[in-house]
Amino acid sequence: MKNKLIYILLTLASVIAYGQVNLSMEADKNEYGGKDIVNLTIVLELNGTDLEQQTKFQLPDLSKFNIIGSGSFTNTFIDPATNTQIIQKISRIALEPKKKGKIKIGSVLVTVNNKIYKTEPFDVSIKDIADKRSLAGNTSNEVYLNMEIEDKEVYQDQPTVAVLKVYSRSIDNLRKVKNIRLPQQDNINVHPINFNKSEIDPSGYGNMASQVLAMFMVFPNEAGYVEVPSVSASVSTYSSKNKIVSNKVKLNVKKLPEGAPDYFKNAVGNFKVNVYNASKEKAEAKKPLNIVIKVSGEGNLPDMELPKIEPSPDYEIFTPKITSRVSPGTTGMKGEILASYVVIPKKTGTISIRTEKFAFFDPENKEYVDLGQKTLALDALSHEQVMEARSTVEKVNEYTNNLLETVNTPVLTTTSFKVKEKSKFHWSILLINIGILLGLFAVYLLFKTWQKKRTLVRETVSSKSLGSVAETEKEIRELLKTDMNDYFSYLENLKDNGEFEKFFVTLEELDHEIRKEYSKATPAEFKAFLESYKGASVAEDYAKLQQKIQIEKYAPVKSDEGIEELLKVIVNLYSQISK
Template sequence: MNYRFYIFTLLLFFGGAINFSVEAQGTKFTASVSKNTVAVDEQFKLTFKINAQASNFQAPDLSDFRLYSGPNQSSSMQWVNGVMSSSISFSYVLSPRKVGTLTIGEAQVNAGGKAFNSNPIKVNAVAANSQSKAQATQPQGTKQNNSNSGIQEQIKDNVFLRVVTNKASPYIGEQIVATYKLFYRVDVIDLQADKLPDFKGFASEEIEIKNNQLPEENVNGNIYRVAVVKQIVLFPQRSGKLQIDALKLKTVLRVRTQSRRRSVFDQFFGGFQDLQYDIESKPISINVKPLPENGKPKNFSGAVGSYSYSTNLDKDSVGENEAINLKVVARGTGNIALLPEPNFKFPVDFEVYDPKVNTNKTVSASGMQGKKSFEYLLIPRHSGRFELISEDFSFFNPKQGKYVVVPGKKMSIQVGEAGNSEGPSAVNFSTRKEAVKFVGKDIRYINTGDANLVEKDDTLFGSKAFYLALGSPFLLLFIVLFMQGRMNERNSNQGLLKRRRAGGIAKKHLQKASQLQKESKQVEFYQELSSALFGYTSDKLGIQRSDLSQQSVTEALRTSGASEPDIIEWRELIEACEMARFAPSSDQDAERLLQRAMKNLENLESSIA
């Protein structure tokens, strides 16, 4: 019996070797789509497949399509009727952006030292209300063939999708990790997302899955293989009962069938069939607890997590008009991107520029953590000793179930006069006295020559010019002191100074936002645009940063005489920026948003009294 098995194994090996040599000579690189006719915004799958080992895959231009996933690379090696074959696939999940006949160009890949190009494909994109017609005109090969009820029951019992969370009752703003797990006891050949969850009521950050295979699990007495399909960090935005929506997948499964052909290979391996099958998880609900009112600090800004703060000056002794760098760094776990700007009490003699904000975060299965830094540029305009005070920062720690207050810090800065690095120099005067000796006669004769006498009033001493020259230094000193006083009064009024500079500072923010948009840095673009809108209204209307909100700005704009359309436009711009920053899946036209912001600030500048 054993020698028959060895002979059979050798036949399989040589058959595979012959197949590999044939495949090497007939390498094919093809492109295919799951649907040739789709509605606008309807998802379909694009697959590039090569029947050989390949590298340096170059995708075609997909600008006419919205990208949901990809490129997703997968490889397979299988035996079919005793013949071994291998292939590599590169797949995308796309949807058309517009109606019409859209062409997907050639992709390129290297295999065996040669470059191979795929075939171009045309996709017919129809209007959304023609979706039913589009589904009716799909190729017959893409429709599910689930006529065999016995196979359907076998699939139902052997593969399912489930969503689990690491917390069932979090606080508002507390991060939870939602994991979509695929449990299966049949071979999964392919899968793609058909319907993604909306996560209404949550802010979300998707986790990059590096290893999606998990240990096997026992479910109702059956052992299942487990794979992670999707993993997301969620931050509840309101209290009460919130629902985590279902995820729907389209899969291709390989199931065992009863074959009438009873060849030696069927007897040894059994018969298999590949079937398309839809899997959908069940939505789950979580109970979000409100933050407690007991012990809530007055300056609480909504931060939830565990954080530490450090505040440092690069120097504490400078001269007038010499720059100082102030850096505040927040570290911890939680929604680090939403940490607010710290509050400081800056001396009125200091010119303070808007901080440079840098966020460095990592998102993993344990949640979001990282650091956020704020760098301020300070320029003292007058000499003296000044105190810079940072206000307390508070956050809610969900593990401890209480509020934590990080005390503020008081820093002293010595500002010396410009160019007064050395002490006053001492000047020594020596007086040399000599006795005047008259040699000859002690009585002088009357001078009979030309004496060159002048009248008393004609001399400089005692004249108007003399007194004018004598009083001019005092007049000049009075003018200097008067101008200095006016300048001090003007600089001491920080609110007036910010009001005058509001438009110029906002213009700089918009210029930087334009540059970020050209560099395709979308998150930084919307952050800079939001800073321009909020910063302008804060400086122009004299609203403290700690009191800055849409409601406070709206009321101040109405009071200052801004028109209602400009106020509504300002609110819509802020909401669009917030949506794009904290919900990256939202589709915003960045260039149009920038032009609207410029126009809105121009209108406000001309209408605010």
């Protein structure tokens, strides 16, 4: 009989425990100093699978506080004693008191399975606080920043997304927030995603309107608890400019698993490595080559250590030029990074250019991926072998191309008629080139005949009035004005055909013609003239362009990307000058 009674009591206890809802709210302490933050913790515990939360937490009146931060998370586990699923939903709110004294914090309401649950109200005591001026000039219209990071547990060098929001009781104040400065710290790397403002949400915490200001990725580069510092911004009004800062967020950064290869450094994500020869010419001993290591994928791409070219007695290597082409992705920064090396073979024959071994950690599969070593095999020839390898057709084509390019005018872009190298002899191409030469000669004869006739006609025409000095200067300037578009077209053709030496010769000719228009002999005189004629900005751009031209001109290996970027600057600047 006694055993039956115990069994009945245990059954009743399990029935009572099943389907139980517990809701509570408490502060971290009862008394606060003038600069202390009131931290509220709201816990909703659902014991049972048939319980459904139908509404969000309905907060009490918090108008006597400034809400400076909030966050929430959910825990789910099984109680081993009762084999019941328990769901815990925890929210935390950080408050800044506006006045001293005893402040009552009301009840939090929530509806579960059509039943309303509420917490018990309680009081907190606030000591003397210093008077603070409102950021927006009105205590009822203050502005606050809040940084939210949902995923606070990540691996080392794995990104997590942060969202920056602004709160204010006045919607007009949201438009005054500017000059956002993302956090900077040695143990994190920050990369912006966007600074696009969202639509204004009129129903934020404490009946405050809110708006998303920015999103950015945070890459913690050390394990342990890492605190992301505050984001700062300014609130600009007609009379003043005030600085505001957000809350700080602490991350739990997990250490990378054991078993990493010895040559693993800090690459976290998913990547591929490729090495190739970007030079168009054949490999020749004692001549520089442009060898590129390309790392592509998604992860901590801008911050990772790239694999390098291993040194060898067979070749000489120089410090690479790094080109980054990355953009925000879903699991990190995605795109590609190019490391362009200048490599000079020291001997003839087969040369193997090897990269360092490379491995990365894949956080999705939680494993290390070993890509090993990449090798590029080159057959370096001597100068005599390169010259002997040229066929008769290549020699004829080179002679024809050189002859076409000696025409001293950018108007006739004869480089478009250049003959590309062919493996077989084509008589039709040779005949076409000969026809072009004869046509050019005929055009030259016609031009000289027309010029003589024009000189005779001019001598028979009576002299016109000289006009004013201003009109004469204008007429002379129009006659001397250089046709910029012809030069730009000619430079474009030289760039596309990889004839960089003639590119810079033509560029010097263009600069000389432009300076000649304004009677300036040297670039320094022309810069001083531009400063008074076009302004200091254009003059400074002209000086920077001259430096950039010298850097690209004397680079051991010319890259297509560098020349193309240089040409864009040239077209833009000289177009401004000629207006």
